[in-house]
Amino acid sequence: MSWLPSALHRVTEREAGGRGRSRRPVLITSASLPVKIVLSAAIIVGAAAILAPWLPLQDPLEQNLQAVLSGPTRDNLLGTDQLGRDLLSRTLYGARTTLLAALVAASVAAIIGIPAALIAGYRRGWIETALNRSSDVIMTVPALVMLLAVQAALQTGIYGSMVTLGIILAPHLYRVIRSEVLKISNSSFLQSGRLSGCSHRRIVLHYVLPNVREQAVVQLSFQFGFALMVEAGISFLGVGVQPPDPSLGSLLNGTMSLISREPMLVFAPGGVLVLLILAFNLAGDLLRTKSKAKHGD
């Protein structure tokens, strides 16, 4: 008789997973042309940024006071900054730092937000009330303000700030995922899972999780874009990545006075920042449209 529950598991789990598991790589090919261009450009720039240490670039910290604010030349394709450092190299290294920082924030948000949402939506009761309440409280303080306060108290540096940002973003993720869990909490495949004697753990991981995975990816894509913006923001304010290390935000810090002499100092890091944020937002939009089309709602 022991084959029966496990066979049932497989059938019902396939049903449960069916909504979230058609692996067709339609993401980029289904997009309109401008979106395709933005996404491709972002992938190229992003890849160049992540691979920056292995690319034939100049040292982003090496100063050359002979060639200050040179403008584009053959040696410095985007020109140099006020200390003669290569702007192309600094922008790519800066994008690398910003991307890694955002990755930390998004990962922390996922690690906290998704399990909390699964537990709250599945178990309900006091634990849900407590989690709802705490997410309300966290969302009352604007993200940037909370980051600045934490920075004043702990002086954690950029990666500490990004862990904090992850904690701040988690409630937003929690809210969306929890409501997705609630949507399927009365569905027949969950009931049949329960009837066939699955453990709670198995139901949550194999029945519930596959159904909220798409929404989680959509939300995380938006949060990644937001985290890029926040990292650049706090580094721009001078409380994130500290000079001389480049990040897309710290590169923009202090360039206001130089904008008339060398606009590239603003346009290069600013443009890359906008491109990356745009790409993550568009990817989120695309994923959402795709999942809506699939479920017909």
Place this chain on the structure above:
Amino acid sequence: MSASTQSPEVPGTARGSRGASVVPRIRAVGSWLLSSAATLLLISFASFAMLYLVGDPATAVAGSQATLEDIERVRQEQGFDRPLTEQYLDWLGSALTGDLGVSYTVQRSVVGMIGESLPITISLSLTALVLATVVATGVGVVAGLRPEGRFDRFLTTGAVLGIAVPNFVLGMVLVAIFAVWLGWLPATGYRPFSAGPLEWARFMFLPAVTLGVGLLAQQVRTLRSSMIKEMESGYVRTARAKHLSEPVIVVKHAARNALLPIVTVIGLQMSRVITGAILVEQVFAIPGIGQLTVRAVAGRDLPLVQGLVVLFAATILLANLLVDLTYGWLNPSTRRTR
């Protein structure tokens, strides 16, 4: 957000006529006061604990040149060695009488410093919000009339861009174009309204536009989709069947209803406004709350940071209440029983 937007509407709804809706309104404000007070207490305690327990105020007061003995002396003099709850209750006691302590860096009262820069930030934020909402109302409604039309496509693309561009980047680009290259407007700085409205507007225009573009983009998205929805609804079909003219249908029937969600969006945008103002003030060297916050953090001015955190949280809570009340006032159907 959902708990705070909905809960005040639910209890004690007017069972009878709409005219009796004063009582639930008072109740809503009462329940808002209770839950906000609790939230604010929690936030102020959490931030106090973080700043004063982990932040080690004695080192912040004594400065970077201080020896260990200096720090220890400050710790005892200022009472930082007392239990945290005692220090917090002290702070809370004076906060309730309108005293948020004295700044470490400039030896002035925190309330005074906030009071000085708050009007500047409020004038910046309000200008940005009003600009954004006025423009959004116009273009959002028009875009929603012809979904997928040329204007709509242009606007939707613009909105996607407007949301993706961080406002400090936008601010720098606008300065480069309008102040440096064209020389039409001053690059940075601030003039109070008392120096003359025209002067004030000249300095305020670029910062307000910078702050407003992101808000505008979000509002346009919401308005456009709610307008599309309203135009497909039954009452619009009825109005068309009655041979009402299209402008009347759009302005008097559809747009009025389509504008409702914008109230919620504006409320939700308060957090974005505050964040944006901090960055925009930095770009344009405007001496408002944002600059104060950045200076407080850089100087580890813990009483000032604590005061600012509470101020921002209270602002968000107040915005939530205003959204609930405005929504109930504009949309009578939310006033009655569920």
